[in-house]
Amino acid sequence: MPAVSTRGRGRRTISEINMVPFIDVMLVLLIIFMVTAPMITPSMVDLPSVGKAAKQPDQVIQIVVQKDESLQMVLESKTEKINLDTLSATVQQAQSGQTNSAVVISADRNVKYETVVKVMDTLQRAGIARVGLSVQLAP
DSSP states (O other): OOEEEOSSSSOEEEOOOOOHHHHHHHHHHHHHHHHHGGGOOOOOOOOOOSSOOSSOOSEEEEEEEOTTSOEEEEETTEEEEEOSTTHHHHHHHHHTTOSSEEEEEEEOTTSOHHHHHHHHHHHHHTTOSOEEEOOOOOO
């Protein structure tokens, strides 16, 4: 209810906002934040690190997925064309005798992701333990 002033000739209302409750609430909130801020401990996030493998692979077999979704296997600077049906047998034959070998899949930028996943799935179903993706940073 607005206050009424009786000074002067007539009665008029004073339309002012009472700021005292607003200031009281703000001071209480300020005190609460000042008390609780030192109690908050900064959290640490454990991020994974790259390149900390226990032992580097003895042999790296690279599977290259071309723009037309054809496959090539690169082993010791020898390139061999293969298809998805014979991929697992060819890679297992190339791995024969090597206990610590890795397979790296690299694909062209315009290749469908589905094709890369099919290649990775074929290799993993064949029992190849170390399958990775090659990443090149954009200049």
